[in-house]
Amino acid sequence: DTEVTQTPKHLVMGMTNKKSLKCEQHMGHRAMYWYKQKAKKPPELMFVYSYEKLSINESVPSRFSPECPNSSLLNLHLHALQPEDSALYLCASSQDLVGNEQFFGPGTRLTVL
Amino acid sequence: SQQGEEDPQALSIQEGENATMNCSYKTSINNLQWYRQNSGRGLVHLILIRSNEREKHSGRLRVTLDTSKKSSSLLITASRAADTASYFCATVIIQGAQKLVFGQGTRLTINP
Numbered sequence: 001d002t003e004v005t006q007t008p009k010h011l012v013m014g015m016t017n018k019k020s021l022k023c024e025q026h027m028g029h030r031a032m033y034w035y036k037q038k039a040k041k042p043p044e045l046m047f048v049y050s051y052e053k054l055s056i057n058e059s060v061p062s063r064f065s066p067e068c069p070n071s072s073l074l075n076l077h078l079h080a081l082q083p084e085d086s087a088l089y090l091c092a093s094s095q096d097l098v099g100n101e102q103f104f105g106p107g108t109r110l111t112v113l
Numbered sequence: 114s115q116q117g118e119e120d121p122q123a124l125s126i127q128e129g130e131n132a133t134m135n136c137s138y139k140t141s142i143n144n145l146q147w148y149r150q151n152s153g154r155g156l157v158h159l160i161l162i163r164s165n166e167r168e169k170h171s172g173r174l175r176v177t178l179d180t181s182k183k184s185s186s187l188l189i190t191a192s193r194a195a196d197t198a199s200y201f202c203a204t205v206i207i208q209g210a211q212k213l214v215f216g217q218g219t220r221l222t223i224n225p
Contacts, residue, residue, distance in 0.1 A: 042218050
């Protein structure tokens with residue numbers, strides 16, 4: 001299984017809502033990533049987990065809260081988002097943190113009203 | 114900050130022609146990777162070239178790396194309509210935390 005899955009595919013939420021994005025991989029990868037991508041822009045790294053521990057937080061606002069319950073799952077909890085947070089949120093995984101290729105999920109298209 | 118810059122930003126060619134995209138970067142790298150993204154979808158890894166390699170091939174793809182000029186190019190030969198996508202270079206920098214830093218991307222359109 002060489003697939004990274006993400007749910008939901010689309011999400012619309014108000015600024016007072018709490019929601020979660022989910023990501024799953026069964027490739028035995030030990031590094032997992034969250035990226036944010038605005039239209040016609042490259043992905044921007046948000047968080048990196050290595051061996052289930054947060055290793056990189058790219059100064060992301062606290063309204064985004066990552067969680068790695070186990071080596072196969074990665075969540076992104078959303079609370080009190082702003083309209084400018086509307087974007088495609090991509091999850092990725094790689095074998096480890098030594099610059100190997102990353103496998104990306106299809107993304108969650110988030111709209112904040 | 115973005116490490117890589119790509120040119121052209123957009124490229125439109127006829128099916129069957131070759132497409133060349135360029136990527137320049139600023140700091141020393143461990144390796145450089147190319148990814149493809151179809152509209153609104155996830156990224157797909159195409160090829161990885163290490164800093165001690167100069168050229169690499171994969172099917173219709175040819176990647177070159179010139180570390181002295183801090184630049185790379187991606188050549189797609191005999192293009193097909195299905196190659197229409199955005200192409201991003203991404204560098205793994207040597208210093209600091211190991212992470213991918215993406216270039217701005219080239220939007221490639223193949224006209225049938």
